[in-house]
Amino acid sequence: MDVKTVCLGMLDHGPATGYDLKKAFESSFAHFFAAGFGSIYPALSALADEGLVSCETIPQEGKPDRKLYRITPAGHDALLEALDNPNPSHKVRSEFLATVCFSHLMTNEQIRTMLANRKREIENYLALFEELESACTDERTPGHEFVLGFGKAMIKTKLDYIDRFGDTLLHEEGEQGNTKAQSATG
Amino acid sequence: MDVKTVCLGMLDHGPATGYDLKKAFESSFAHFFAAGFGSIYPALSALADEGLVSCETIPQEGKPDRKLYRITPAGHDALLEALDNPNPSHKVRSEFLATVCFSHLMTNEQIRTMLANRKREIENYLALFEELESACTDERTPGHEFVLGFGKAMIKTKLDYIDRFGDTLLHEEGEQGNTKAQSATG
DNA sequence: CGCAACATGTAAGCGGTTACATGATTAC
DNA sequence: GTAATCATGTAACCGCTTACATGTTGCG
Structure with missing residues (x-):
């Protein structure tokens, strides 16, 4: 497709x-x-x-x-x-999650900024969904209803997860981070 | 990235x-x-x-x-x-959700098969995650922990959503569906 | 007997992104 | 004045997928 x-x-x-x-x-x-x-x-x-x-x-x-x-x-x-395809794909490509995998190499500030930006983007989707929900409630197929609900469920989970566990990515001051001094000695 | x-x-x-x-x-x-x-x-x-x-x-x-x-x-x-990228992307490309958008053109059997296959794929991920969780609990960075938890939260939401609302995609017998007769008269 | 794991690579092709090109109208 | 909306298209590029090419060891 x-x-x-x-x-x-x-x-x-x-x-x-x-x-x-x-x-x-x-x-x-x-x-x-x-x-x-x-x-x-x-x-x-x-x-x-x-x-x-x-x-x-x-x-x-x-x-x-x-x-x-x-x-x-x-x-x-x-x-x-x-x-008529019994197995349609569902692919994710996330620079965000890849970056998170290496967040021990980032400063707390970089991590906080990145998380805040991601949250902002997710919230934009939330706004979009609410707009879509209010518009043209008639002549919407069950498929569109399903997809809209699916999207909302996803972003709520994402938002909730970041709120709950975002802090676990932060580290003690001086412990880690992307600094020139570090990279030179590393 | x-x-x-x-x-x-x-x-x-x-x-x-x-x-x-x-x-x-x-x-x-x-x-x-x-x-x-x-x-x-x-x-x-x-x-x-x-x-x-x-x-x-x-x-x-x-x-x-x-x-x-x-x-x-x-x-x-x-x-x-x-x-050092404050805004890493997070992209989804889903033939599955696109197909669902047009599921009013499919037979109930096609829809059920597709949903079952998607569930199976998601459950494979669940198994993978549980395997990952048990293996090498030491030397796992907070980042990996976060990403693993994120993945689990996502697929649980997906599975739950499909279980709850998958049936809304089905239609009354004879009401709709991808049949030769229909496509010829359509 | 066949399949999975180990181990590396090339090349064609495909599909989508980005940038370019043009230009009037309307709203703030 | 400046941005958004309307409206279509091309062409270069980029990055990933797929298929091909090769060959051993070990397990069931």
């Missing part, structure tokens, strides 16, 4: 432009499937080439023409086929 | 071969930073080229010579510098 397939799935819900899809990637999909314009536009072109979507060009003045994409019957079939 | 940097951090803990590092990536780092031989060996070569690690070749019979890598003072400095 790549960006192309997710675009196809989004279009199954209704016609949209690349710009519209970007907004979906930034809101309801943000916490588990990021994609930028550099992925989305080529994906839509490729889908159109394969006949899985059709494209209606809507002229505009002062802006590039809008390109409204619509899923085709062939596209819908392709989507069902892509969805 | 790429594979190279993580290798450097692992080597700061003690000399190791590429094969050894692979085992670390498969155990304590598995849940947040995957890497295969195709990334690790080139990373070690590059680190050696840059003088951040040294390499001792240990002849063997019947197998390729072991190459034992050791971090250099320059490598340690480079590690500290890489660790």
